[in-house]
Amino acid sequence: MNNRYILPVIIFIPLLLLQITVIPLFAFYNATPDLILILLVYYSINYGQTYGTVLGFVFGFLFDLITGSLLGSAMLSKTIAGFIAGYFSNENKRDIYAASYVFSFIVLLCAVVDSIVYSFFSATELQRNFLLLFFEQGFLPGLYTAIVSIMVVVFIPGRRLY
Amino acid sequence: MFRFFSKIWNEFKEYIILVLLLILSLVTLSLNEKPGIKKVHSLAFGAFASVTSVISNVINTAKVESENERLRRVNAELMLQVNKLREYAVVNQQLKKLLEIKDSLSYPLIPAKVVSKSLTKSQSTITINIGSKNGVKPGMPVINDLGLVGIINSTSDDYSIARTLKNIDLKITVKDERSRVDGIMKWNGEDLVIINVPKTYDIEPGDRIISSELSSIVPVPIQVGVVLGLTKVGEGIFNEVKIKSYVDFVSVENIFVIGIVESKEKKNLELNFYKREEK
Numbered sequence: 001m002n003n004r005y006i007l008p009v010i011i012f013i014p015l016l017l018l019q020i021t022v023i024p025l026f027a028f029y030n031a032t033p034d035l036i037l038i039l040l041v042y043y044s045i046n047y048g049q050t051y052g053t054v055l056g057f058v059f060g061f062l063f064d065l066i067t068g069s070l071l072g073s074a075m076l077s078k079t080i081a082g083f084i085a086g087y088f089s090n091e092n093k094r095d096i097y098a099a100s101y102v103f104s105f106i107v108l109l110c111a112v113v114d115s116i117v118y119s120f121f122s123a124t125e126l127q128r129n130f131l132l133l134f135f136e137q138g139f140l141p142g143l144y145t146a147i148v149s150i151m152v153v154v155f156i157p158g159r160r161l162y
Numbered sequence: 163m164f165r166f167f168s169k170i171w172n173e174f175k176e177y178i179i180l181v182l183l184l185i186l187s188l189v190t191l192s193l194n195e196k197p198g199i200k201k202v203h204s205l206a207f208g209a210f211a212s213v214t215s216v217i218s219n220v221i222n223t224a225k226v227e228s229e230n231e232r233l234r235r236v237n238a239e240l241m242l243q244v245n246k247l248r249e250y251a252v253v254n255q256q257l258k259k260l261l262e263i264k265d266s267l268s269y270p271l272i273p274a275k276v277v278s279k280s281l282t283k284s285q286s287t288i289t290i291n292i293g294s295k296n297g298v299k300p301g302m303p304v305i306n307d308l309g310l311v312g313i314i315n316s317t318s319d320d321y322s323i324a325r326t327l328k329n330i331d332l333k334i335t336v337k338d339e340r341s342r343v344d345g346i347m348k349w350n351g352e353d354l355v356i357i358n359v360p361k362t363y364d365i366e367p368g369d370r371i372i373s374s375e376l377s378s379i380v381p382v383p384i385q386v387g388v389v390l391g392l393t394k395v396g397e398g399i400f401n402e403v404k405i406k407s408y409v410d411f412v413s414v415e416n417i418f419v420i421g422i423v424e425s426k427e428k429k430n431l432e433l434n435f436y437k438r439e440e441k
Contacts (some may be wrong), residue, residue: 020278020289021217021391027412030283049176057183061190065206067280068287068316068323071199072191079183083176119283119351121191137283 001044008043008055012062015039020067031141033148036063037114040078041085041107042152049086056082070121077117081110100153107149112142179297200316208318211289215277215321222275222415229387229415234305269382270421272296276414277321277328284351286328286411288312290418293320301379301423309385309408310334311417320345322419327354327386328412335377336386338363339370347371347386347405354387365403 006092015035023032036059044052060078064071090107095101116138171178193199222229274290292298294317304311304324312326313334325332333348336356341364345356361367369389373380387405394402 017214017217020280021214021221022278024281024412025221027281030281032281050179053176053180053183057187060187065203066210067278068203068207068289069280069282069285070191071194071203072187072189073285075190076184076187079180079187084178086176 004043004051008039009058009062010041012036012059016063016066017135028144029136029140031144031146033074033135034111034114034141035148037078037081037111037145038107038149038152040082041103041149044082044085045089045094045103045106048089049083051106052082052086052089053079054082056080056085073118073121077114081114084113085110087113101150103153104146104149108142108146111145112138115141166388173436204316204318204323207289207316207323208293208321211277211291211318211321214289215275215291218275218277225415261388269285270297272298272419274322274417274419275366276417279411279414281328281411283328284328284330284349286326287315287323288326288411288414288417289419290322290324290419291320293317293322295319297421298322298419299423302378303373303382303384303420304417305384305420306409306414306417308410309387310380311409311411311414313379327407327409328411334380334386335374337376338365338389339372341365341369344374344376345403347417353390354405354407355393356402356405359392361399361401363401365392365401366391371405382422413418 019032019035023035026032040052040056040059047055056078057075059082060073060075063069063074063078068095075115090097097106116134119133119137189197213383272292274292274296276288277291278289280287280289288304288311290304298314298317300314300316302314304314310327312324312329313332315325317323327334327347328349330351331350333346335344336347337344343359343363343365345363346357347354347356348353356365356371367389371386371389372383373386374385375381385408387407390399390404390406393404394400
């Protein structure tokens with residue numbers, strides 16, 4: 001029972017290490033996949049909306065604290081992402097969502113929202129083309145994250161991370 | 163009454179929690195500049211940076227071979243330049259003696275390695291493996307062999323966080339090396355730009371941009387980038403100058419911190435002057 005609270009935080013630490021050391025090497029047009037978000041979506045689908053919202057908040061807080069980014073920006077974006085992912089936590093369809101390619105679509109949705117909210121609260125320049133902003137700061141990193149999330153579906157089919 | 167609240171809680175639990183956490187996040191956002199929050203921030207990243215430095219070392223070792231190759235080439239090019247500069251230095255010293263100008267060209271360089279990067283679209287920062295124990299202080303410029311990388315933002319005992327040029331919170335006074343005109347350079351989330359440049363200023367694509375001695379943050383000439391072109395040409399009385407940085411922030415690994423900080427004496431003098439003007 002306690003695994004659902006402790007394990008995500010334990011997995012979070014090595015994932016964050018990867019995120020800030022190795023992942024920047026695979027940047028594509030400044031966009032990098034967000035491994036933390038994939039973990040967040042996975043747990044949110046499995047444990048519900050309230051759990052996802054709180055977990056997103058905790059992940060965001062730790063991310064801001066450790067990476068030196070603006071404290072509160074990732075907290076805000078990850079909380080919203082966890083809330084959205086939790087929408088898909090339906091008792092009957094949970095296993096279908098978490099272990100099929102639908103998972104990647106949920107990740108895409110959450111990653112786009114996460115990236116847009118994060119860039120909105122950490123950037124002040126809003127005078128540029130909104131569509132371009134949406135594509136570069138929302139859709140591109142979101143798509144990259146969704147593609148990487150396919151690995152979760154391929155390598156952990158039908159299994160849970162606990 | 164209790165039953166009413168209990169019913170509300172049960173029906174809208176998710177939304178109540180979401181709103182509370184969002185409010186908490188927004189409050190935290192507004193507290194970023196508080197000294198206490200900054201201290202906790204630097205302690206946390208300092209503790210984690212010791213772990214990330216181990217991984218960075220492994221990655222760096224794998225990349226050492228290609229880095230060596232590049233450094234050999236840079237070394238050869240520098241050797242050619244050094245010969246030229248030696249001649250200039252001799253002439254320079256003679257002229258300085260004549261003019262009795264203070265020698266301001268020797269600054270302590272503190273070598274460091276990048277242990278982690280947070281390369282977001284607007285708030286790019288790097289964490290380096292030297293801190294206040296090594297004499298690093300907030301405000302010190304960070305450079306590598308290609309030019310200016312950023313400015314130290316906060317330090318712990320053994321690690322420091324630097325804002326790179328691709329950070330919207332960093333603004334630096336720069337100048338065109340050819341025409342000597344000054345301007346404020348910043349990252350607008352998309353490009354490095356010099357803002358509010360009068361249309362009469364002589365800045366052309368291909369000009370080298372260096373830090374200006376007018377800058378209170380980087381008062382030494384360090385190369386920053388090259389002019390790509392002018393924007394907003396058709397509107398208003400100012401142009402915006404687009405710049406390409408010499409430094410590739412994705413691959414930056416070995417850097418130097420220049421051991422200079424903003425002169426408090428100079429700053430106080432200027433502040434007192436402006437206060438007197440206001441009276």
